[in-house]
Amino acid sequence: MGRLEVKVLDGTPPPFTRMISPYLLICGDEAIMIDSGSRTSAEALVEQVKGEGVRLKAIVLTHIHLDHGGGAGSLYRLLGSVEKVLVHPRGLRHLVDPSRLWEASRSYLGPYADYFGKPESLPEGVVEAPDDGASIAFCGDRLRIIYTPGHASHHMSMLLEGEGILFTGDSAGVSVVDDSVRVEVPTNPPPFKPLLYYESLLKMIRLGRGVVEKVALGHYGFRDDGLGYLERHARDIIRWFKMAYEAVSRGASDPGALAEVLARELEEASRGYKSSNPIVREFFYMGAVNGLLDAALRKEPLPQVAYT
Numbered sequence: 001m002g003r004l005e006v007k008v009l010d011g012t013p014p015p016f017t018r019m020i021s022p023y024l025l026i027c028g029d030e031a032i033m034i035d036s037g038s039r040t041s042a043e044a045l046v047e048q049v050k051g052e053g054v055r056l057k058a059i060v061l062t063h064i065h066l067d068h069g070g071g072a073g074s075l076y077r078l079l080g081s082v083e084k085v086l087v088h089p090r091g092l093r094h095l096v097d098p099s100r101l102w103e104a105s106r107s108y109l110g111p112y113a114d115y116f117g118k119p120e121s122l123p124e125g126v127v128e129a130p131d132d133g134a135s136i137a138f139c140g141d142r143l144r145i146i147y148t149p150g151h152a153s154h155h156m157s158m159l160l161e162g163e164g165i166l167f168t169g170d171s172a173g174v175s176v177v178d179d180s181v182r183v184e185v186p187t188n189p190p191p192f193k194p195l196l197y198y199e200s201l202l203k204m205i206r207l208g209r210g211v212v213e214k215v216a217l218g219h220y221g222f223r224d225d226g227l228g229y230l231e232r233h234a235r236d237i238i239r240w241f242k243m244a245y246e247a248v249s250r251g252a253s254d255p256g257a258l259a260e261v262l263a264r265e266l267e268e269a270s271r272g273y274k275s276s277n278p279i280v281r282e283f284f285y286m287g288a289v290n291g292l293l294d295a296a297l298r299k300e301p302l303p304q305v306a307y308t
């Protein structure tokens, strides 16, 4: 058994880079991957895994959206070493038969569905759903599963206990560098559940300082001062929620109008809105706008007390 190492991989399909980050937990010549990139980034990820000289034995998915779980079936086929793929129980059947997930993704994502590609299916016996709170022993450390619904009903985060690294997937926003400007926006496509999202965020914050030292985001890479990042996101997101709900109550009823209002009122939103990178502007920012609009129109409950 070797020393545990955690590396960020780039699972962004070309022509873009550093927007989607799976992680590799390496122990000697064995590895576990957190998230799998998309179908269209699988070949590049295979090269990255081979470059580390390790045998990938398991993949743990934060959720099944195409940019996180879409590559798992292809990595399984291409590497031939993956024994288990772990996913939230609500995601399990979609990995075995991705056809409904694919249809839903196409109708929501439009051209981005093809950019990420149609997931390959996984054999039933390979896919398992761990319980909330379960932990996986690896390299003398433990990877604890923490269900964090909200972004999606099938979302879970993972805490690597000894290292103090919390893998948040899409449960704690996006923080990417675009043209040397850091853009931080929520990531919450429809059907978005603001209250569940917020409760999941508090669940992660309550793990406490000392337990969470770093966060490892799905988009993109590590943030040091992990707990500080989560606390800031919890305060920020309340402003996004309120602003969106107010704009909708004043009559904003289409994504374009809401996108403009948010960009005018919130500095973080304006950075997403102005970005020339379509992943940042259309996929992250407009994805968040669409989710907030949908939640406001459906009158989804909001958290009553903001985190301070």
Ligand SMILES: [Zn+2]
Pocket: 065, 067, 068, 169, 170, 187, 218, 219
């Ligand atoms: Zn994502």
